[in-house]
Amino acid sequence: MKNVALSSEKIKMAYISIFARSFGKNEKKKLGYGATGSLIMAFSIWIVFKHYLCQVSVLSLQKIPIDASLEMPVKVINDTKISRYLEGQTEEVKPTCNFLEPRSDYCEITGDIRVHGKSSTVSIASLQSRLSGYNKTHHCKLNHSVPAILFSLGGFSGNHFHDFSDLVVPLYITSQQFNGEVQFLVTDYKPWWVSKFRRILENLSRYEIIDIDKQENVHCFSSVIIGLKYHKELSIDPSKSPAGVSMKDFRRFLRSTYSLQRTKAIKLRESDQDRRPRLLIITRRKSRAFVNVGRISKSARNLGYEVVVAEANLSTDLSKFAALVNSCDVLMGVHGAGLANMVFLPDNAILIQIVPLGKIERLARADFAEPSKDMNIRYLEYNIGVKESSLIKEYPIEHVIFRDPMVVHKQGWGAVKSMYLERQNVKLDVHRFKPTLSKAFELLRH
Template identity: 50%
Template sequence: MSEKEMMYDSILARSFSKQEQKKLRYVAIFCCFLIALSFCTVFKPYLGPLPVLNLRLSIDVSDLKMLIVKDTSTSHMDSTNSQRIEVSDAIPKKIDELVCNITERSDLCEINHDIRIDGRSATIYFASTHEHEANSSWNIRPYARKYDRVAMSRAKEWSVKSVQQLQLPHCTQNHSIPAVVFSSGGYSGNHFHDFSDILIPLYITSRQFNGQVQFIVTDKHSWWINKFQNVIRNLSNYDIIDIDKETDIHCFTRGIVGLKRHDRELRIDPSTSPYYSIKDFREFIRSSYSLKKATAIKLKDGDQNKIKPGLLIISRKRTRTFTNTGKIAEMGRKLGFQVVVTEAESNLSRFAETVNSCDVFLGVHGAGLTNMIFLPERAVFIQVVPFGGFEWLARTDYEEPSKQMNMRYLEYKIKIEESSLLQQYPIDHQVIKDPSSIGKQGWKVFRSVYMERQNVQLDLNRFRSTLLKALELLHQ
């Protein structure tokens, strides 16, 4: 023990009893604990990253503050000239703000402030009130499949940029409504991606405006706009602006860049703002295409001789086709169905009516099954799963979405004897005996073998029980 320590002990011994010294030590420990707690409270915002995946830029007449919270997932959005601040400071009351939500599926920037859109430079400007916050920018590709590099490479990159008021480009066209900027590039043209990547996210993002919104489309394909004109016209009361061809500076009171997408394919999370559901979307689709049948037929004992439920068989021309479609249809008729065999056509309005008129929907796994969206409530959806390890795709792409859409789901997994692959490869080939080894070689190899080279010839005796199950479900 040092001389100083001995001196302090001596002073304590003379001034306080042993009991009083013990109490004093407890008080000292308690005071140290309070001091430490105070330091943690004050400096907590600087001790680690905040568990929030968004970016906020708040604009006020008296103050401008910015919050960047980095997403750990790969993102197509980059930011520059930013500072990190406490969340509570980023959301003062009664201000305009920019919120950029960075998620695994898509990036979206909502600007609750005057914006100016320059199609020539692919830039969206808004004014900053502080010089040191000017010239900050964020890059975004407004297509809702950001984890897919191929899809994103087909969507144009845009900049969202804050500048000083005097640096804003001059407006040549003024609009009094909000704008939504999105890309119709990516995988557009594939029916599954048309809905999962564009139409459902567009509905989630823009339905809140009740038609009072201007769609600004980049990577515009006229054929795509024409195909889905019923949906687009029901979401917006205004003609689309093909921004890539515009030389004007378009000015809006507010805007959204990108589309909001929920985690899973062909689905909407009703617990997430703006609190729509897939049921809401399907009702919206029925309204857009004037579809009359809301619910599938409910059969009663003895009805089958009088009322025939509709069975729609989706045929395909190139790959994963039924090679015995005629025999499948004949068996369906003998079991009491009114059978329709058709391939998805370019006239979507007419095809939507055909799908909506049926009670049972049958097809091999593929984009054409997305047309189940047009089916009435409680219809029976039969997915034929090809050979080769399609279980995960079948489940996530169609089984789970169909159940959320209030359909009765049935699945028929073919055996190798029902696949055309048996005529292309010997029985001991890896393609036949070990599909997982092919899958491990990557998506392109899997697709080229099991999706592009395979057709299906159903075993009618085996498949018959699936159609009988469909009839049973229509009695429930």
């Protein structure tokens, strides 16, 4: 059936095919940056209006893999009206679908909305369909008095950076306007993920999360948001968010959620001889690990820091780790998911990102340097030299991977990820790195 645009004119049949991502992200970026995860999971949404089939609009949510080589077949529907003509009377359902943002697709629908997890469908029922008894599979079994947000835990959930950037922050943006009076419907449900972020989820919704994929019954709502609103990497654009909320508001929300005590980092004075700023060194095991963390710690202590070394992994108790990060004034680590814990730092704290070899500075800045500005966190960057990379043990110094990393980049993200992120560890030159630690110390005086 040919795709056509819907209008308020009398129509017998219209069909719109829309491709929408399951939660706001740029799929090319995901595929390009290659964080952990399997195939990209996406919603394919159909809005079908059939006059002769009792006026039922059905949104079928099917999960399909996306190939990086395919272009996104996106149709834009902005403030579309679907009119139903029932014996001379018009009943309107008004879905607002925003596919204009480069990284965020979502639909907001108001009406008689029916969600059937078993068949992965969201239907908009008209007055005639309710009276005629059409399609018993979409008869309401559970009526809800609050709006719903339907989103996926697929994609790269389980990677701490993507957990916050792709899910937690967008969920906050999408749901905070409801002050807890909203029902979360989750597809691709992961019990461990829900357990890890339970305190955040419970502070955004007063209702138990529904694993919608397992639901035999039809859940009915007067309003549903499909997908999450995403603004930018690990951050919020106040001009696009309800009530102008910002990343500072999100960080206040986190402090309240986890009962974090510190709002501001230490401010040193020349007369302070006994006060030592606290430095947290984020370590890693499998790749981009510090191989001389002991020497780094000793050097930092000699400069006047109190040093804490910790690893953030899937088994980490998020509540305890949030408190640890909040107790520190400086956080440092090699580019990676663990740096996303900067969301728990106090204001005016300092993030030091160690950037490994491989011409990934642009990625490093997009993921952490730019977001730090919106969090009121000061940012320092240290780019390692060839001799600080473990790759020097595998390849001669004149090798192309050192001399011209763009040759590797031209082979695709898989090659870049394998060479520079998965196979590379870091042995910091503590003398070369000392000025960066000293600068962080001085910044805490201002």
